[in-house]
Amino acid sequence: NNKVTVGTFRKRKAAGEKISMLTVYDAPGAAICHSAGVDSLLVGDSLAMTVLGYKNTLPLTMEEALHHAKAVRRGAPDAFVIFDMPFMSYQASDEEALRNAGRALKEAGADAIKLEGGAEVAPLIAKLVGSGIPVLAHLGLLPQHIMTAGGYKLTGKTPEDAARLLEDARKVEAAGAFATVLECMPSEVGKMISENISIPTIGIGSGPDCDGQVQVLNDLLGLFEEFTPKHARRYAELGRLFREAVTAYAEDVRTAKFR
Ligand code: KIV
Ligand code: NA
Numbered sequence: 373n374n375k376v377t378v379g380t381f382r383k384r385k386a387a388g389e390k391i392s393m394l395t396v397y398d399a400p401g402a403a404i405c406h407s408a409g410v411d412s413l414l415v416g417d418s419l420a421m422t423v424l425g426y427k428n429t430l431p432l433t434m435e436e437a438l439h440h441a442k443a444v445r446r447g448a449p450d451a452f453v454i455f456d457m458p459f460m461s462y463q464a465s466d467e468e469a470l471r472n473a474g475r476a477l478k479e480a481g482a483d484a485i486k487l488e489g490g491a492e493v494a495p496l497i498a499k500l501v502g503s504g505i506p507v508l509a510h511l512g513l514l515p516q517h518i519m520t521a522g523g524y525k526l527t528g529k530t531p532e533d534a535a536r537l538l539e540d541a542r543k544v545e546a547a548g549a550f551a552t553v554l555e556c557m558p559s560e561v562g563k564m565i566s567e568n569i570s571i572p573t574i575g576i577g578s579g580p581d582c583d584g585q586v587q588v589l590n591d592l593l594g595l596f597e598e599f600t601p602k603h604a605r606r607y608a609e610l611g612r613l614f615r616e617a618v619t620a621y622a623e624d625v626r627t628a629k630f631r
Contacts, residue, residue, distance in 0.1 A: 376411055376452035378484065378506045378550040384583070385572040391551075391584030393454075393574050394592070397423050397440045399447030401589060406448035413448060414486065414508075414586060415441040417456040417516075421598075422590040429515045432458040434472055441480035454508050455482035459516045462487050466496050473505050486553065488514040490540025494547040501548035509544035509552035511537055511565075512578065526577075528557035538565055545569045553586060554578040556603065577603025 374380070384391050392409075395416035396402045402413055416422075419440055420432040437458050444453055455476035462469035469487075476482040484506035487493060497507045512527045528534045537557060544552055551572040554562050559579025566573040566582050575582030590596035591604035594611045624630035 375450060380411070380452070381551045381572050382570075385570070391572055391574060393584060393586035395419075395422075395586070395588045395590075396444055397589070399443045402444040402447030402451060402453075405589070406451040411584070412452040412454060413444060414454045415444050415456055415480075415482070416588065417458050418588050418590075419456075422588060422596050428518060430459045430519070434458055434461050434475065437461075438475060438480050441476060441482055445481040452484070453480075453482050454484045454486050455480060457485055457487045462493075462496065466499055469496055470499060470503060470505075473500055474503075477505060484508055484550065486510055488516050490537070491543045494543040497544055497547035497549050507544075507547075507549045508574070509541075509549040510555065511540050511544070511552055512554050513556035524556075526556050526558070528561035534558075534561045534564065537561060538568055541565045541569050541573075545571050551584075554582055577601065 381391060391411050393412045393414055394405050394410050395418055396405050396413045397415065397419050405413055415437065417429040417432050417437065419437065420426040420429045424432070424436065426432065437455065441453065441455050457472065461472040473485045476485050485500070486508040488510040490511050497509065500507050513524060515524065518524060528537045541552060549571060551574055554565060554573045554575045556577040559581065562573065562575050562578035563581035572583035574584040574586045576586050587605065588596070591600060592607050594606050594609040595614070597611045621630065
């Protein structure tokens with residue numbers, strides 16, 4: 373069980389071996405995912421919805437994200453942990469971005485950070501990597517851009533759109549990102565980008581030909597019941613089991629069977 377590093381991502385792609393990534397938000401979840409052999413853990417800003425009850429990712433703060441990232445690190449001391457930079461923790465200035473990304477490594481013990489965007493964040497990615505902070509890029513559907521995009525939209529539907537995504541992928545690669553997430557684009561576009569850059573693509577809703585896959589843990593486990601994205605694959609129905617268990621408990625107390 374070799375420790376995963378940014379080098380592992382490169383080697384896996386070169387060897388044609390897929391990379392698994394799951395979001396995780398707490399210590400027990402991290403311990404289970406890491407010991408189960410998941411290659412990398414992402415403390416996603418989906419934390420805002422899956423765990424904290426916000427309507428989207430925009431309200432999540434640095435402090436909230438760090439709080440959870442520290443728990444993930446405590447639960448899986450040897451895992452490759454990626455800290456997802458919250459909305460407005462890296463947009464205002466590169467200086468603020470560097471400080472906040474530094475906090476993820478120094479305070480939470482993260483191995484890398486993730487931020488959303490293509491060409492427009494490439495100079496920032498270069499600065500982060502130049503400072504010693506590994507960066508996972510994120511292209512395609514960008515949940516931190518829903519206000520300007522007018523919602524959650526599939527990207528790369530037109531040839532122009534697909535060409536722009538490839539251009540973005542090349543820019544983040546050149547800037548030094550060690551891999552990039554591809555979210556919600558047609559399978560052909562996921563495949564085309566994966567074949568045309570040297571860093572691994574980690575897909576979510578972007579087809580089978582990405583170099584790896586990432587899923588939101590709570591969707592995978594059937595724990596997030598408000599909304600299920602089309603690309604989510606359910607491996608369990610823990611939400612239903614959870615409800616059945618606590619319903620049985622409440623009933624047993626009511627009827628004095630549990631005492
Ligand atoms: O926050 C998140 O869960 C993510 C993944 C969907 C990649 O960014
Ligand atoms: Na995210």
